[in-house]
Amino acid sequence: MNNEQCCTISCESPLDQKHWDTQYKAQATGWDLGAIAPPIQNYIDSLVNKESRILIPGCGNTYEAEYLLEKGFTNITVIDIAPTLVAMLQQKFADNPNIKIVLGDFFEHQGEYDLIIEQTFFCALPPFLRQKYVWKMHQLLADGGILSGLLFNRTFEVSPPFGGSQNEYEMLFKEAFVFTKLEMAKNSAEPRKNSELFFEFKKNSTVxxxxxxxxxxxxxxxxxxxxxxxxxxxxxxxxxxxxxxxxxxxxxxxxxxxxxxxxxxxxxxxxxxxxxxx
CATH class of the missing domain: 3.30.70.100 (Alpha-Beta Plaits)
Structure with a gap:
């Protein structure tokens, strides 16, 4: 079990826009791997349709979007609530028409996507928002759309991140999604080795x-x-x-x-x- 701790400021303050913006202003981003997570990189390598509409919520420094662009994907949207971060990303990708940077609340976002990539967004949300997360993901995905990424398979003494278990995720997402894959990630980054699940869920459009x-x-x-x-x-x-x-x-x-x-x-x-x- 590793000792990764993401809450580097005060966990007693609300996890709102001010909180996350303060993290970026202070460069106190202990959750940031500094590179794309290997399981997600491998997953992106398996994708064929370069025109897929892809969303990355709670995008952070969005190494995933950067890798998607390198691989030729042309329709990427990233959203985050922290103004300092978003301003930096808008400057970084200013000349690239294949990515849209959105400042806003994910739960108020509107759109339709073929793929949504989950990477340290779910675990940053207070657990009371998990039902809303399932509802919103289902809403944003097109028929047959995919929600895929990584979820922690452990608990934390200091939160965020907020952990969970495979059984909990199965109970939360069942029936709203078809589980294509939910298993221990085989090639996690060293700080997260043996502590995260890779998943691929397909939207159940019949419910x-x-x-x-x-x-x-x-x-x-x-x-x-x-x-x-x-x-x-x-x-x-x-x-x-x-x-x-x-x-x-x-x-x-x-x-x-x-x-x-x-x-x-x-x-x-x-x-x-x-x-x-x-």
Whole structure:
């Protein structure tokens, strides 16, 4: 187990735009490998369509985009929330028409992509955003689109990064995506050796993936009860609630009427559910 720690400033402050911009201003980017991660490099080498619409969220210094450009890919978008970083990238790639640099919140981003590359973005998000991550990735991918990259298969004493396990990821992404590959990375960079999973998930375009805000739950027992009730709906395939109990992700064979969901939880007058629009 390595001792890699990404949180080089204060982990008590919100992980917002100010936090990440401060990291780049201070050049306190302990998560940065200084080069493209070998498993992702190998994956890019296997790609054939140079015109694929590719997105890299939470792009950081975006060695992945740089490598894609070297390999002749022509339609790359990278997005990050840190203004200092984005300004640097805009200057670095100013003369290259094959890459678009976006300053913004990933969860507000609009577009359609054939491939989204995950590299230290998921692990930088507070765990309560993981259901929203699945929903947004599914939304941004075209039919048959691919989400691929690396996920940590370990926990951390200091966060971010926020770790996880293969079983947790399987439960989170199941039904929304078809798992083409989810396995221990074979050629990770030395600091991350034996601690990350390489994955390739294909968007399941046959299901409905909906995210809802939820009010009233204050304990894990209540969360389990509500999740079980939603899971019992005939057309529902997977239910996952955020760690702060504020959002619930429902994957189903068809759209479940909001009123039906509200009726199911009406046994407690505190419970309120509303669909989050894209």
């Amino acid at each position: 409905q993936v909906r995210l809802y805000s939820f009010e009233g739950i204050t304990c894990s027992g209540c969360m389990e009860t509500v999740s079980t009730k939603f899971s019992a709906i005939n057309e529902v395939l997977n239910v996952s609630m955020s760690t702060d109990f504020s959002e619930v992700l429902i994957i189903s064979k068809k759209e479940i009427p909001l009123q039906e969901l509200q009726t199911i939880v009406s046994y407690d007058e505190k419970y309120k559910i509303l669909q989050i629009e894209s």
